[in-house]
Amino acid sequence: MNLKLNKKQIKTRNTIIAYLVILLSLCFFILPMVWICYCSFRTQESIFTGKILAPLAGFTLNNYYRIFSVTDFPRYFLNSIKISSLVTIISLAVSIFGAYGLSRYTIKGKKPIIIGIFSAQMFPQVLLLIPLFLVIFSLNLMDKTIGIVLTQLILVLPFSMWMLKGYFDTIPIDLDNAAEIDGGNLLQRLIYVILPIAEPGVMVVAFYSFVVSWGDYLIVSVISQSQNTATLTLIISRLSASLLIRWGQVCAVATLTIIPTLILFALVQKRLIKGLTAGALKE
């Protein structure tokens, strides 16, 4: 009897602590995003009153109107979309074939290759970038979309290969053999047998590639030289470093920069959590 009451008390205490942590977490992790979204609809005067709740007259769509009509924002947005989509497609293609090869075939020097791919994640990017700049320069790819895309691939390929190889390894090789006996060639085996089973892993890799490319600042800051290739991360950091900052417009740009990643996140959220943790749990 005594024990049961005790248990209930513990449960109540835990519930109270949990809600407290949730409240603090929401304030710390979520509120800042809500705040900039909210301020993107406020006039400069309204923001500068230093009040949290603005009167209705303090709200405007002008910030969005101006970044679309006066600035080059649409162009940078399209640049970002173009670069991130290409990185995602190439990263998927290269890592699906590569991981399948590593998972299914006997390859000489397989172990060093896998270790090499894995340890590539630890190399300091600031060090790699010095020779990379010269590589890109001599390939005549400076300030070109494809130059940025190829360089950003080094940020995503190690994880993509590792993730997909892990997934493919869990799929029984009998399935491949059965499909081969039925006359399926390699591409058919991949598309009809392997990829449907490995779909969560593929989604995680696609999401990861897009988000990492979308958020990259380091590589773009070195290879992009003009507005032809400048991306949102470059522009948003320039905007908030200038002397006279129009915070309403900065907030609007920031909001539109984070929204695509949040939409994608909402789409893959469940699989992402499963996929990201599956690799570590397999051990």
Place this chain on the structure above:
Amino acid sequence: MDKRKGYYLIIPAIIIMGIFTLYPLVDGIRVSFTDKSMLRTVYNYVGLDNYRQMARDPIFWLSLRNSIKLTTIVVVLQLLLGLVLAWTLKQEIPGMPFFKSIIMASWVIPVAATVTIFKFMAQPDVGFINVILRNIGLGNIVKYWFGDPKTAFSFIVLLHLWRNVPFYGIAFFAAMQTIPDSLYEAAEIDGANPWQNFWYITLPGIKNMIIVMVTIHVLWTFNNFDFIYLATGGGPINRTDVLPVYVYRQSWVNYAAGYAASIGTIMLIILSIYLIIYLIIQEKGEYIR
């Protein structure tokens, strides 16, 4: 299956990694022994001169100390807060599925956007943090938090926590799901208290996940460039200078590619030592088992 196909399949990955990772790595180490500038094509081999210069360079030592300090503080705090968050996520209470689905949002948005959000919130006149402080009567401590030598470093730590703690929470939570309930039930019969439950059941159960998360984040935090570069640029008065930012400044502001590469090589050596120690510990752990 045709044996050669395996090689064809991995060739694209090998070529891309070779040209854009392996070659730059080797060449970066080579450049660290030269006086190469980003502005000239001619350069000479200077032996260990860059490394000698580094040994006398107070900013290098400061950056090294800051890098190690930042990585240690950030990863320890992330680990502890991540455990608290994971414990919370485990409670089955109304609203939890929604909370679970939005909490990782800060992890997916670009670092440049995160920095912009926090720079805006830290503004002395219009920033959210300072507006709140004024409203609760603490108007006298209002300032630009990234610009004050006393608080800039703490705010960099805050940025790292903001981005990664939810990831830790979700990852640890997922690992906790794999611990069978029967273990806790058995412990309850034996009269274990919550602390013993945590220490003897939960912690061993998520040990692998802790090791993976800590390793990933030590590498990530030590190599991270954009948080500090965009938030403070290493300032005020070098208070937040770390190695990646110093390498970037040397190569793209001073154009001293050779010197920058030598600092980058030292970073690589430090990370390699860390990984080797990690592998040895893991190997030992396997023997004990």
